[in-house]
Amino acid sequence: TAGITQAPTSQILAAGRSMTLRCTQDMRHNAMYWYRQDLGLGLRLIHYSNTAGTTGKGEVPDGYSVSRANTDDFPLTLASAVPSQTSVYFCASKEASGGANEQFFGPGTRLTVL
């Protein structure tokens, strides 16, 4: 079982360009999450989805959008990238949003915005 996959692994992006980070899970988990991780800071939640067809804003949603058309996929889009969005992005999923079950993480996407 692959678990969670993310693409691309890394990317250098010019400021002002748009980009979509892809995330796919094959565990049939209902809840999915996007985090960014910056040096010296904890993981910060960008957006989340409790179930297919619904999304919500996390702690740092500005400049990002998400969609959840089906259970497996949860893409994150940067409409017009800025240098402050340089970070490592992790997608995660868990079986149910309202439970205390663990979150599983994808391998991450390292994004540099110049």
Place this chain on the structure above:
Amino acid sequence: GQNIDQPTEMTATEGAIVQINCTYQTSGFNGLFWYQQHAGEAPTFLSYNVLDGLEEKGRFSSFLSRSKGYSYLLLKELQMKDSASYLCAPLDSNYQLIWGAGTKLIIKP
């Protein structure tokens, strides 16, 4: 507000024992997770506590005191592969994880 405090960095010797402390303040509480994250990799689940007391899992144990807003992760018989960051993450009233910045553990031979 919500706040997590962990030491930024700790150093220990191979074969020894180390305790990583975490204090937290959250809006509601539904348990606390510990994750391990090796450099350049994704976090992986280590333990979950919801009741007060010690949970033991092999070389790793995790303790929780809800009244004190305190948890620790105890690592025994340290191995070089335990060099990693350890992330404390309580689950708030909305079942969202609140992440600490992590403790970087350096193991020396």
